[in-house]
Structure formats: C-alpha cells, structure tokens
Amino acid sequence: MQHDAIHEPARSTPVRAEYDVLVVGGGPAGLTSALAAAEDGLRVGLVENRSFVGGNMTIGLPVLGFLGQKGNQIIEGLPQKFIDRLKARGGASEHRPCPLHMGITLVEPEAVKTVALDMLLEAGVDVTFYTACVGVVMNEAGDTIRGIITEGKDGRSAILAKIVIDCTGDADVAYRAGVPCEKGDEHGGMQPPTLMxxxxxxxxxxxxxxxxxxxxxxxxxxxxxxxxxxxxxxxxxxxxxxxxxxxxxxxxxxxxxxxxxxxxxxxxxxxxxxxxxxxxxxxxxxxxxxxxxxxxxxxxxxxxxxxxxxxxxxxxxxxxxAPFLGIRETRRIVGDYVMNQDDVLSCRYFNEAIAVASYPIDIHRPGDDGCTLIWCGDCYDIPYRSLLPKKVEQLIVAGRAISTTHEAMGAIRVMATCMAMGEAAGRAAKLAIREDVSPRQINVKALQEDLRAHGAYLRTPLSQA
Structure with missing residues (x-):
C-alpha cells in the first residue's frame, strides 16, 4: 500500500537562541553579512548546514569579480579584508587581470574554511554548524519574519531574531516565508551545476x-x-x-x-x-x-x-x-526591484546602489553544452531594492538569490559580488536595528555612507557627478 502523506502530531518547538541579526548560510555572502552586522556589538548568529563556512570558495573555484572590465578594483571593504587575511597565511593570490573573467583571485579551500571561521569568532558571531533551516517563524499576520525553524542532530528547534538575512543562495528562508520566487529562464531551465x-x-x-x-x-x-x-x-x-x-x-x-x-x-x-x-x-x-x-x-x-x-x-x-556540487542557479526572489539584463549592459547607475559589479552575463546554457557571454564594457550598480523581498518584512536577501532576471543573475552570481552584497545586507540590518525601523525603511544614503566609511567602493550617480 502506497501512502501519499502522513500526519505528524503537533509539537512544542523549543527556542534555542535569540539574536539581533540571524544570518542563514555561511557562504561568501553570509560570511560578510555576519561580519558587517557584528561590528557594533550586536548579537549575531550564523547557521550553516555544513561543517564549515566559505561555501563555493571551498570547492576549487577562483574568486571572480574583484576587478572591473577596465582593470580597476571595484570591490573592496570587507571582501578585500578577507582576502588580505587569506594572503597573510599564503591562502590567496593577488587579483590577477584576466581577458575573459576580468579578474581572478586564487584561493586555497582549506585556508578559506579556517580564516573565515577565525574572523567570525573574533567578531563575536555565534556560529552553528550541522544545522538546516526547515521552516520559518512568522508573526500572526504572516507578513513579518521572526526567525527560523532548524533541524539538527539534537532535533527540531527555533531561532528568533529581529532581522533575518537569507544567504542560502537558494532563497530557502524567503521561499518558506512566502516570498514570491522564480527559477531559471522563461522555460524554467536552470544553469547546470558542476562538481569540481x-x-x-x-x-x-x-x-x-x-x-x-x-x-x-x-x-x-x-x-x-x-x-x-x-x-x-x-x-x-x-x-x-x-x-x-x-x-x-x-x-x-x-x-x-x-x-x-x-x-x-x-x-x-x-x-x-x-x-x-x-x-x-x-x-x-x-x-x-x-x-x-x-x-x-x-x-x-x-x-x-x-x-x-x-x-x-x-x-x-x-x-x-569538491565537497559538494557547485550550483549556479536556483531560486531568485521577486523583490522591490527586479534587476535585468538592460541594467547590466547599459552600465546603469542607481541612486540606492549598495555594490558595484562588472562581471559579464555568463550563462551556462541549460539546454546544451555551451555558454553565453556578454560584456557591458564597464561596471554596473546593484540596487538595495533588489535585496528586499516582496510581502515579508524584517528579511534581507544577499547573494545570487536577490531579485533579478535569469540573465542578470548570470552576471551578479560570482563570489566577490556576492560578498559585496553580503556586506551591504549586514550593514543595512545593523542600521535598521539601531534606528528601530524595518530594513525597507532605512536611510539608504546612511547605508552608503557606512559602506564607504568601511572601505567599500561605490560609484557616484551620474546626477551627482
């Protein structure tokens, strides 16, 4: 006899921890999100389902995106501080110009795991490994996230936070919270993964x-x-x-x-x-x-x-x-702004820019063995609105799952760009808590000032140039 479903009994789920900011996912975006949020002494937690942090930086890939198409460095701040720490122990190269990828930064996977964890612990981030996000905690109205439900060796528990940052790469938190999401191209085809x-x-x-x-x-x-x-x-x-x-x-x-x-x-x-x-x-x-x-x-x-x-x-x-498949594409949230191919190829400025990117549109085509590459010739901005999911408050998304089209995601998905988005998300969460407002209500100019004060690179909008 085949069963379509079983009914689990209702249970009381213990609250294991409460934070000001909870970062879910310890990859490139999650690492910098947690570091940025923790700088002012906020209580910051990071949950990772593997036994290490670093994400795709640990599978043998170089870090792409630090250099722009004109050879200038366009991502600095916390991402650069992380590379500097790696270089100090022989775990990273210089940012090397590359005619195809603009710039490549070689990193040693095992050094990434060690240095990333060291930096998080030094910053006071409470790191929990071997823990999967399997659900969310919402307010009664269902429009504000209060935390997540986790599952681990010790069973099921809840972690609450004033603000949650989804750095899972797959929009796992956002999707479970009811945020509208998209996957793949117009036919649902997603870029194929690679096992390095x-x-x-x-x-x-x-x-x-x-x-x-x-x-x-x-x-x-x-x-x-x-x-x-x-x-x-x-x-x-x-x-x-x-x-x-x-x-x-x-x-x-x-x-x-x-x-x-x-x-x-x-x-x-x-x-x-x-x-x-x-x-x-x-x-x-x-x-x-x-x-x-x-x-x-x-x-x-x-x-x-x-x-x-x-x-x-x-x-x-x-x-x-490599310890896991390298996933290029899964869910993307639908946010306050959907970044698109024209934004990339027109080198668009945004008044609410929180990061600058230059990597080309790079799509490993879902239906064949080939790849599509389109360069814009310079840089383009990533707007803060693309990190804010529709329908849910107190939630920020950073990394490749931000609000983009399939084509734009092919450009912003590389690791240095994800790290820059992560830093912005962490600083935005910090500002929201300090001002007692939602991430959607923060003063983006203040966020930009905070980013610049900590070494991040942002372009001046054309209207102000």
Whole structure:
C-alpha cells in the first residue's frame, strides 16, 4: 500500500537562541553579512548546514569579480579584508587581470574554511554548524519574519531574531516565508551545476607554454596566447578541438564543449571545471543526488581526456573532488526591484546602489553544452531594492538569490559580488536595528555612507557627478 502523506502530531518547538541579526548560510555572502552586522556589538548568529563556512570558495573555484572590465578594483571593504587575511597565511593570490573573467583571485579551500571561521569568532558571531533551516517563524499576520525553524542532530528547534538575512543562495528562508520566487529562464531551465575536482602532478609551465607557442593547436576562448606566456597562474578555457578529437578517437563522453583548467596555489595542482549535469534542480534533494552521482561518473572520461590530450598532464594524478556540487542557479526572489539584463549592459547607475559589479552575463546554457557571454564594457550598480523581498518584512536577501532576471543573475552570481552584497545586507540590518525601523525603511544614503566609511567602493550617480 502506497501512502501519499502522513500526519505528524503537533509539537512544542523549543527556542534555542535569540539574536539581533540571524544570518542563514555561511557562504561568501553570509560570511560578510555576519561580519558587517557584528561590528557594533550586536548579537549575531550564523547557521550553516555544513561543517564549515566559505561555501563555493571551498570547492576549487577562483574568486571572480574583484576587478572591473577596465582593470580597476571595484570591490573592496570587507571582501578585500578577507582576502588580505587569506594572503597573510599564503591562502590567496593577488587579483590577477584576466581577458575573459576580468579578474581572478586564487584561493586555497582549506585556508578559506579556517580564516573565515577565525574572523567570525573574533567578531563575536555565534556560529552553528550541522544545522538546516526547515521552516520559518512568522508573526500572526504572516507578513513579518521572526526567525527560523532548524533541524539538527539534537532535533527540531527555533531561532528568533529581529532581522533575518537569507544567504542560502537558494532563497530557502524567503521561499518558506512566502516570498514570491522564480527559477531559471522563461522555460524554467536552470544553469547546470558542476562538481569540481583536483589533479596534482601537472606540469603547468608545459601547459601554458604549449598554448603560448602553438596557439593554432591549442586554441583558447577569448584569452590571447601571449597571456599564457606571461602568467604562471591562470585559467584555460577552450581547447575545443582537443575535446572533439578525444570524442572521435576514443569515444570519450565529455559533457562540456570547453576545457576549463584552473591552476591552484600549490605547484602542480589544478582544479577542473568540466563536469556538467543538465536538468538538476538544486532545490530538490533527489535531483541533487542524481546530479552528484552523474557528475562523479563523468570524471573518469574527463580525466582520461586530460592525460591523453592536454600537454602537461602526462604524469598527473587524481587527488580529490569538491565537497559538494557547485550550483549556479536556483531560486531568485521577486523583490522591490527586479534587476535585468538592460541594467547590466547599459552600465546603469542607481541612486540606492549598495555594490558595484562588472562581471559579464555568463550563462551556462541549460539546454546544451555551451555558454553565453556578454560584456557591458564597464561596471554596473546593484540596487538595495533588489535585496528586499516582496510581502515579508524584517528579511534581507544577499547573494545570487536577490531579485533579478535569469540573465542578470548570470552576471551578479560570482563570489566577490556576492560578498559585496553580503556586506551591504549586514550593514543595512545593523542600521535598521539601531534606528528601530524595518530594513525597507532605512536611510539608504546612511547605508552608503557606512559602506564607504568601511572601505567599500561605490560609484557616484551620474546626477551627482
């Protein structure tokens, strides 16, 4: 007999903690949100369902977005302070110009976990790991969030707060609170996730010199061959002909039309961004499980291809996979303003800007093995209204789940931008509590002044220039 549902008995859920500000999610946005909110001595809690903080900074990806399309640094403040702490222990590179990604900042995943936690604890943030958000606590009218329901090894409990910041990346809190959300493109298709993996024993000098000296054999996308002759740490994107040759000669199943190789900070270590599982919904556990299983199956043929066809990989050996799938896209809230493609491509100024971004619209297309890239030529603002969800008060959203279209999300989803949004969200929450108003009612000019006072970069609106 198959059951469609069961009925759980009503229960009394204990309140485990109460904070001024509760940050849900400890990735790039959550880290800076909590640090910003805690600066003035507020009681700040951070809940993370994994055993570490850092999110996508811990899966082998470089941090993209610190530099603009004109080569200037456009994200500073707390994100830069975090990179400085990493560099002090050899866990981060300089911000390196890149013709394709504008700028890349290499980080060591294990150093990220340690430094991020150290900074949170030093700031007095109360960090709770191994805890999932499974529900929300609302007021009687259902229009104001009061906290979240959590589930962990010790069972079910509630955490209350004056303001909640959703940094889950998937709008988990906002969705459960009744905020209208969207997913994917006009057909619901979402960018496919990737399971990063690490290879050691790679002769990266042979790789880069092969590209620099034989550009007709080793063609790269957008990045000129001379770039590789000048840089010991780099990203390779391309080598499409080699993939086609491997498919034809060996029948290898490679789910990506581009080879994507990222050098690590350690000599001979590279991270591979080539697994690709179409049709995965990152808000569905069964779908995520399927994606994880399929991505692991894809690694063998990709590794075989690299060793057999890509120079420098002849003596390479597999070392590890990332701790979780890298999710590019899931839910997006519908907020007070929906940021769109025109805002990005027109380099739009907003009077209520809380961050500046420059990363191009970068969409790993849901329906095939390709990618769409569109550059705006300079920078664009992210407006505060896009962090404010419709229908629910005392809630701020930061990170890739802010209020955007599918296309604009493809631009603002990178980690440095998410960190800048996180800092703004944390400072906005702090101001709202100090002034005893809702986040929607704060003086945005005061927020901008606070951001600038702490080193954040904001452009001057054209009307004031």
């Amino acid at each position: 993996f690490c290879i050691a024993g790679v002769d990266t000098d042979k790789l880069r010199n092969s590209i620099a000296v034989q550009p007709r054999t080793y063609l790269t996308d957008f990045i000129p061959a001379e770039y590789f002759g000048q840089n010991h740490q780099f990203i390779v994107v391309g080598l499409r002909e080699l993939i086609a040759k491997a498919r034809e000669e060996r029948g290898l199943e490679i789910p990506n039309e581009r080879t994507i190789i990222i050098t690590g900070l350690r000599s001979g270590e590279v991270w591979i961004n080539m697994t690709r599982v179409k049709g995965v919904d990152g808000t569905d556990s069964r779908s995520l499980s399927m994606g994880e299983i399929e991505a692991r199956h894809q690694i063998d043929d990709i590794f075989t291809y690299l060793k057999a066809y890509v120079p420098g990989f002849e003596n390479a050996y597999f070392t590890k996979t």
